[in-house]
Amino acid sequence: MRELIIQGNDANQRIDKFLMKYINQAPKGFIYKMLRKKRIKYNNKKAQGNEILQVGDKIQLYLSDETIIQFQQNTLLQLSPVPKTFQVIYEDKNILVCNKPSGLLTHPDHPNQTNTLLHQVIYYLYQKQEYIPEKEQGFVPGVCNRLDRNTSGLIIIGKNLLTLQEINALLKQQKIHRYYMAIVKGKLYHDGKLTGFYSKNRNQNKGQVYLKPSKKSKPIETLYHPLQVGADCTLLEVQLVTGRTHQIRVHLSSIDHPIGGDPKYGDQQWNQYLYQQYKVSNQLLHAYKIKFPSTSGHLYYLSEKEIVSSPPTIFQQIIS
Known part of the structure; x- marks a missing residue:
């Protein structure tokens, strides 16, 4: 026993x-x-x-x-030394907000992977002695919001269970506002609100937006605000209201303003131009700002706090 x-x-x-x-x-x-x-x-x-x-x-x-x-997975496998490629933007005893570089997976997608953001964060906290697996009974620090592999930007890590539960609840209630920067094809001069119904083709791992609901579709909402208009593209601030897989990418593509460099939903001819001119090989999408709501709970001190991360320098090179 x-x-x-x-x-x-x-x-x-x-x-x-x-x-x-x-x-x-x-x-x-x-x-x-x-x-x-x-x-x-x-x-x-x-x-x-x-x-x-x-x-x-x-x-x-x-x-x-x-x-x-x-029946116990050896968590020490997650503590193999891995280089730290993320940037710490904000950290306290409960949360870590880091800037994930493009090209790095948020979570492992098969058991043999040993270098994802989660692996790096666990090893980082282990080195600081903020996570000691021998003293835990199954708890591992966790990612609260995930980003696609080739999307850069802010990710929230919960260092303890209470924080994970509270952050995940706020995200589910859509009380934490998440903002992105994206460079899209064409010129957009006015604010926009995109709605529709989203469904995912699991075989192709690809989303699609429809005007009318279906049995398996889910409502989707995205807001955007033009920040700068270039010769043939626009730098947008995009706010996620709902949070579906590839939401921003598929929603902007559905109005014929695809994100530059996006291999799945983008304009292939424009993507080729961006690669030849700027060596762009992934979507120009960066999760740049997180705004916490007013709260009186465990994370009261984060009430209305904004955390910001600048986009990669290539964004300004292209839009200029």
Whole structure:
């Protein structure tokens, strides 16, 4: 029998959610089966799985050490030394806001990847002794908002569970405002509001916007504001209202103002010109500003705070 004592980064979540992190390779069905068979107990009583954990609570696992080890991913694998290519824009005891360079994945998309933003951040916090896996019971610092591989800009990292929960809730409620800079084909002189209904082709990993809803579509909304108009392109400030996959890219493409360098939704002839003239090989899209709402919660000190990151210098070279 193994007994776990709930710590700060384990509390304020359901038992089943905690167990899915602690034995993160175990199938959900296995965890619920062990709960039903009373092989997992909560404070020495039968656990239902939906109890909310508090600091000091105890969970008893009536499982062999071999079974537990079998179902635990070795988090030390994520601590292999990796070069730090992100820039720290803002940091405190709860959050890290970093500038992700274009070309770097936010999360690993297969188990063998060892150099993503998440790997770099975990190793960075480990070096600072702000994340010590031996003292945790499944918690790992996490990314709150993700960016496409070839989009640069601001990403929020939660250093503890309470922060992750609060930031994710604010994002889900659309209370954290996210702004991007993009260089698009053609000239736009006035502010715009784009709406529609979004669906994703999972086989092609490609989104599409429709005027009318369908059974699987979701509402989509994007705002834009021209910052500077060039000879054949416009520098836009774009605000995400909803947050669908490739939202800004597909929405601007749908009004015939695709983002420069975008291989999936862009104008291939213009992309070729941008590559020949400026060596642009990815979409000219940068997540440049995050604005927090007024809040009285755990992150009260971030109320109405704005965090800004300048776009890559190539943006000004092209628009000028």
